[in-house]
Amino acid sequence: MIEALYNQRIKELAAAACGAGKLDAPSGAAMRDSPVCGDRVRMEVRVADGRIVALAHEVKGCLLCRAAASVIGLHGVGLSAADSEALRAAVAAMLAGGERPDGWAELAVFEPVRQHRSRHGCVLIPFEALAKAVAAG
Numbered sequence: 001m002i003e004a005l006y007n008q009r010i011k012e013l014a015a016a017a018c019g020a021g022k023l024d025a026p027s028g029a030a031m032r033d034s035p036v037c038g039d040r041v042r043m044e045v046r047v048a049d050g051r052i053v054a055l056a057h058e059v060k061g062c063l064l065c066r067a068a069a070s071v072i073g074l075h076g077v078g079l080s081a082a083d084s085e086a087l088r089a090a091v092a093a094m095l096a097g098g099e100r101p102d103g104w105a106e107l108a109v110f111e112p113v114r115q116h117r118s119r120h121g122c123v124l125i126p127f128e129a130l131a132k133a134v135a136a137g
Helices: 008-016 063-075 081-095 105-115 117-136
Strands: 028-033 040-048 051-060
Touching: 008 063, 008 105, 028 117, 040 063, 040 117, 051 063, 051 117, 063 105, 063 117, 081 105, 081 117, 105 117
Parallel strands: none
Antiparallel strands: 028 040, 040 051
16 A cells, blocks of 8 residues: 555655745635545635736645645646636546546656545645635635
């Protein structure tokens, strides 16, 4: 289980921490955390013309949570509030056995998580924080 869940690509994404940091004057921000596992994500966005033009995140969490936030850092700029909510729902569906969202190839690394429902939240928290931050922006 451990080798599949915490594979090399997950470790690389977590270490890369794409988008990690803080924004000067974000237009929206949200904090999500899990009282069960202790993962905590703060997502900040700057929105212009209804789309994310900059984002940053701070993650205190496991490799899965940090890797998921890093994937958002790679591809989140350009999303609208509706896109962000649709992405959150698509990732939840993917973890439940559905298809991976188009344009998000890196999410394939989370396919082993499907079998471990207790870890779904670790992957979802950054996507939940993104959707809330954009809605607030």
